[in-house]
Amino acid sequence: MNSSIPFIHPFRTLGGYYLFDVNTNAILPVTKETYIYLEYQLAGNGKQIVEVPVLSCEEVQIAQEWIKNVQEQGFLSSKRIKKIQHYIDPYLEGILENYMGHIILQVTQSCNLRCKYCTFSGSYLNRSHSELMMSEETAKKSIDFYIDHSSETPHLTFGFYGGEPFLNFDLIKRLTLYVKQKARGKKYGFFMTTNGTIINEEIVQFLVDNDVNLFVSLDGPKEVHDRNRCFVSGRGSYDVVMKNIELAKKLAPEYVAKKIGFNAVFNSETPFCSLSRFFTDFEAIKDPLILATHQNEYSLKEVEKRVLKPEDLQHYDDLGYEIYKNMLYRNGRLERQDISKIVLNWEERDRLEMEENRKLAIEVPDNYHPAGPCIPGARRLFVTVNGDMYPCERVSETSGACKLGSHDTGIDLERAKEFLNIGCLTEEECKNCWAGRFCSACIACADNGEKMDKNLKLSYCKMFKENAEAKLKKYCSFKEFNISTERQYN
């Protein structure tokens, strides 16, 4: 890469031409002629340009003048990243010593459902269901490890995860008592993710007594939910889940209103409108917290990856319609209650990224790492039934490549550094990538089940760059049409 070329990414919308200036993190509107000139310069790899075929000499001169002017103001620098290194890297040891955030205990690998997309269902590389249960000794040792390594964390957070965690309810009960004793003097809380099929009176009382934040996996209306979330027998689980939510509501209405959220997993098979409408009109709980995510494709077996079918178009038509309605809402043509909560949540996430969190900078530091990796172990330490430690519950716990340590030996610092600096795997590509600030590649993108795989990681880059460009375009289009974000988010 020629070192004199500005480190920029040009993009255009229907109404304008723009540059994303990587060094300053700024978006600069430009004239069509300047845009063409810079594209030409980028394509020419920084060669001195005297003429551009579609531009007059005067237009070239104006473009050059403008570039010179903004460069004097600190924009369009050609500075590149010299070394891929995460900013946390020098401090990682200290953070892992005293600042661990959450711990998630896999109290069992057993589950009474066989969800078709579940990581344990057999659709994923190296992951499958087992009947393994976490021992009390392993769990307590892990809790002790977490408390010992979070002396500076103001709020301790304990998660119980499965399989289906309530299949090991007795252990969970004993562990909450243990936490109460061991976490004395500090704020602490519990959270759980459940399929919702085992909830009974005793469990509801336990949840209330311990103020547990509960996430129930619920994919939408019966026909959607039951398509994937089935008992071992093949029977759908929707009716049982809803009956249990009703039971909880009857026994503890306040708890249910405040502490229960829903995880909805969907893919292109799901009719988006019915999913969205279901949660908008959800009668069991008013205005629930919904975390809607696309099915995780990382580590999915090749044969299980979805190929678009004609009937999938319905999903995208629905999604497009909901996004269109959202635009009308932004323009004051529709009311908030008419809008998909799922789309609203996504929009809020984008707004935070583009408006609140996108701070202007002077330049990229010499040592820099693309956004994406969390602080492995300090963010959401996941401990398996056997006491092995992983950076979070989303990576494959049967992949040796993702293992971070164990409750016996603690966290392997070198391994944690490798995960934190996963961009080193693709160092040259990352150093010259314009989308590093928007990147979300972590080890989950590079894990091939045996090792961190450079080509596998690179295969996701196109998608991340397209997502980044889409966000930039959306943001600028809103600006062009003077569409307020206030109405959207307040």
Place this chain on the structure above:
Amino acid sequence: MEKKATTIYPYSKDDIQLFRYAKLIGDIQPVYAVSPPGWGLIGKDATAIDGGKPSGIVITENLDSALQNSELLVIASFEHYVGEEGGLKDTLETAIRYKKPFILLSPPQTPEEQIALETAKQLGLLHWSSEQDYQNIIALASEKDYCDDLKSPVTIIVGQGPYTSKFETQLGVRQELIKRGYKVSQIGSRPYCELFGFHSFPSFMFSRELDETQKIIAFNQFIKQIENEEEPDLIIVCVPGGIMPVFEKAHNNFGILHVEVSAAIEPDSVIYNLYSNEYSTLFYEKSAEMMHYRLNHVKTNCFIMSGSWIDYGAYQENKEFRIIKFDKPYNKIIEKPEEVPSLSIFEKNVFEKATDAVVAVLEGYNLVDHY
């Protein structure tokens, strides 16, 4: 003075100086450090948790057992304690049960805690508390509308924000100055500095009842009174909090307190404690310039880089202002300012070097006798 075997509870990193500078503290000899289990310190060495030399005293969680073998209890701050069981009220009741005299480092917050404290006082168990009465000073200041000149040179210690090792710096420099034979009057940033033989920062400076001018005059009178009584060679004042906003929401009250203190006492020199980072020469130069203009034309003695670091990423991600406290020097001092020493809290003899810098400024003070 005869030392008393002392238990400190609830023990945290903030209380390490009670161990490290025990020599300065009257009759206290810390022998037990007791901490709530949730604070994650059980089983660790009491003075090694910030990277310091181990003391051989291991932090435990059993207050009853420690008290049975102690003569005195230091009740430290419950600011970060969550929960009723084991809180201040329980601790006061435990002290009463064991009839142990105690030192209270921060005042009660609830009526129940106040009642327990009153009961302990009636039993004669309150050995010392941080409560101070400043009514005389406020009354004195209300009769004046100007500041008195100070005769003694004044050094102030300030930090970029909280947790920049200011307290350790105050104690280290004080100890060194006394060792060199200087008579020092000192006002520290914590509410229990009297334990270490100097004055605490006066609470009226945080009052909502006094306006800014009244605070400046009151602070001036507070220091003037100390100067008259103690006739020091040097006055050291450490200002709590931070001198400037670090982020939008971590504004450190915009450093107003620092401006008020400097208006009141016209300091001669400043020790500036920084968060850990890799600073450029330009940064040091600009910082000294900022000190000069913000703190009444003060000269910067030295910079001391602390073991705390601001996690800018956490702020960007979720607006959390997170200060990471390290027990090792993760950042090296790469570039140095040309004229002002730049030190690290982790380096050997850091306070001797800081004291050298303070003394160097003092040596130019009042070279010519005049009236």
